Amino acid sequence: MMRKTLVLLFGGQSTEHEVSCRSVLTIKRAVNQEKYKVLCIGITKSGEWIPVEKEESIEDGSWKESAERAMILPDAKLSSVLFLGKNGESHLEKIDVVFPVLHGKDGEDGTIQGLLEIARIPYVGCGVLSSAISMDKVYTKMAVEKPLAKIGVRQAKYISFVRSQWENQEKIISKVEAALSYPVFVKPSNAGSSCGVSKAKDREALKKAVENALSVDRRVLVEESITGRELECAVFSGKEGQVESSSVGEILAAAEFYDYDAKYNNPDSKTELHPDISGEIEEKIRKAAETVFLAVDGFSLSRVDFFLSGEEVIFNEINTMPGFTSISMYPMLFKKKGYSIEELVEKLLESAFHRP
Incomplete structure (x- = not known):
């Protein structure tokens, strides 16, 4: 059987660059090497596309020092990666499928997908x-809003x-202040992993929180503060209209809310994976996640939070x-x-070939 060529894109220009570098190692080690030839391309925070061969260079970050380049061409007839050597030499390599292991802006927002x-x-x-x-x-x-309202969420x-x-x-x-009561959450509309999110307990804190959010995105969301448990559900779709949801997991945040630092840097x-909730509540969350x-x-995958x-x-x-x-919930819930x-x-890679 001839192996398909798989490109794993990772890193990226978003605030979640480091998380992507950790995610790609998990995925690379899980790929069936008998079915796929794996090419890794890292994207630096400044936007350089660099071919990466050694996992150790991803772990220590040294891949960013390479003078070589590798970029996916938009040419639909070629469907290839263009490799540029440090001495100016170049070659093309045909690729069959891409797994963009990119979180946040310029990766999870429809740009790479386009x-x-x-x-x-x-x-x-x-x-x-859907990404955008x-x-x-x-x-x-x-x-x-309307689809959820129909199921009472x-x-x-x-x-x-x-x-x-x-x-x-x-x-x-x-x-x-007319629409909401303090405290409120202030969020950049377009950002990932709780980056730029603040909790404001009064007017002065609100001003600072808005400035913080505006440093990440031009559009800001101010949201009511909800006191409750944080629950997550993973979904998968390998064919159009067919959605498989996981069971429900719970986040126990060590900080006041589950921001980037609490998620990835706080060991507490x-x-x-076995939250104390009723079967009725779990089924409602699963239904809402699919909705x-x-x-x-x-299509393919998402994690939905409640x-x-x-x-x-x-x-x-x-x-x-x-x-x-x-520590990521998506693979743990499906495990x-x-x-x-x-x-x-393997299921995720197969889904790529059944995109509607």
Whole structure:
């Protein structure tokens, strides 16, 4: 059997660069080497595309020092990677499938997906539209509100505005205070892994939180603070219209909320694969996860996050390229369902060839 050539893209220009470098190692080690020839291409924070051969160079970060380059061409007839050597030599290599292990902006937001669509190269993950919508918190809310309402699930109350509107701070603050009660969460609309997210307990804190969010994105979301448990559900779709959801897991954050630092740098944050919830609540969360996934036209994989306040299920957000680190919920939830990491990666790669 002739092996297919698989490109694993990792790193990227987002704030989640380091997480991607950890995720790609998990995936690379799980790929069936008899079926796939694996090429790794790392993208630096400044946007350089570099071919990477050794796993050790990903672990220690030394891959970024290479003078070589490797980039996917948009030419649909070639469907190739162009390799440029440090002395100017070049060659093309045909590729069969791409797994863009990229989290956050310029990777999880439809940009890389658009390049792969133009090049007519099969790829793992959600498409251009669903990636773009799901990356943007405001547009996600708009897309999922009515489908969720039909099954009795709501989302947090919110207001949103853009940088130019913030020039009239008093008007925006008055609007927030009329619609919501302190404390509130302030989030960049377009960012991943809770980057730029702050909790504001009064007017002064709100101003600082907005400035923090605006340093990440031009559009800001101010959301009601919900006191509740943080629950997550993984979904997979290998064929259009067919969605498989996992069981539900719980995040036990060591910090006041599960931000980037609490998630990846605080050893006291934990994940619980057997949360103490009723079968009825679990089924409602699974149904809501599938509903959200379909509402944004999802495909291949996503992780959908919720709050549980008392007995009320409240949608939080969807991640179209969830982490694959040792503490990441997506692979752990499907492992609980019976899929080893090798089987899960194989299913994801196969999904690339069945994209609608």
